[in-house]
Amino acid sequence: MTIDHIDLARIDLNLLVALDALLSERSVTRAAARTGVGQSAMSSSLARLRALFGDELLTRAPEGMRPTPRALALAEPVRSMLRQVQFLVRRDEAFDPRIVERTFTISLPDSTEVLLGPTLLAYLRAEAPGISLLLRTIDRAHILQEIDADRVDLAIDLSFRGQLHHKQSLLYRDSYVCLFNAALVGLTPPISLEDYLRFPHVLTSLRETAHGVVDDALAKIGRSRTLAVTSPRFLAVPFLVRKAPVLTTMHARLAHFFADALGLTVSPAPVPLEDVAMSMLWHASYDDDPAHRWLRTLLRRLASDPASGRAGD
């Protein structure tokens, strides 16, 4: 596609900055404050945007300024374009984690926080002291919204169904194992399927249903298990297992971590289960941001070899 320079020169690209602020704030006054101009200037920008796009873009409504379908359709392309412009002009600013001061917001489950957090923190304190982390656990239903709104830099979860402008990559793959207190259940690894089903289980589920991958696998062979507790928090599970004659099935890395810390026993799961794949998801336009590239590479390296931690593309 060729660029019509004469036509583009007629367009004040600052108007797109104003449009982005208006769509983010849904208020002329707040959009003006956000971009550092007066309310009337923002109102004037909105009027020019309306003329430019031939659409009202935002209309007054009881709850504030309501975007039109045309404005909603413009929101993501405009945001993406502004990000690219920003990254383009910053391209020469080399990202040096040793001196930069920045906070990365990452959404991740508590299990990944336990596995990667200590090594990541130790690495940052030693190699990138100006970088801090804001770790959040976001409801899966809202992760894409949070990424698109720039409220998180990166999301980590089991699997994502993003949109075209989202990118993802595998962080690590892990198998499932069984974890229990040998002194309470009287079992030694490897345990049989009959032993596995003889005791009630603790299920970790981020969904609201008391049904997991183990239940699916058992159903395929015509068996089922008894659930004693279903919890959305991985961190609570080993403490439940330590105090009661119950079993739980979790990621191998996590199980070995808890077994070492709390004196529990790990056994291969006597149920055929597919490996778990933990992925990272981010906004496609982050591709050009050296800081985000650095963070992704660091996380991949820490996940593949927790003893290392040397990052860089």
Next chain:
DNA sequence: TCAGTGGCGCTCTCTGGAAC
């Protein structure tokens, strides 16, 4: 309360001429 409008002033850009 907040979006929109009018008047005004300032800044920026364009244009033409002069100098090199």
Next chain:
DNA sequence: GTTCCAGAGAGCGCCACTGA
């Protein structure tokens, strides 16, 4: 051909105000 300068005009932002 390029650079510099000055004048003119356009456009933008601010203040004050209106109206929903």
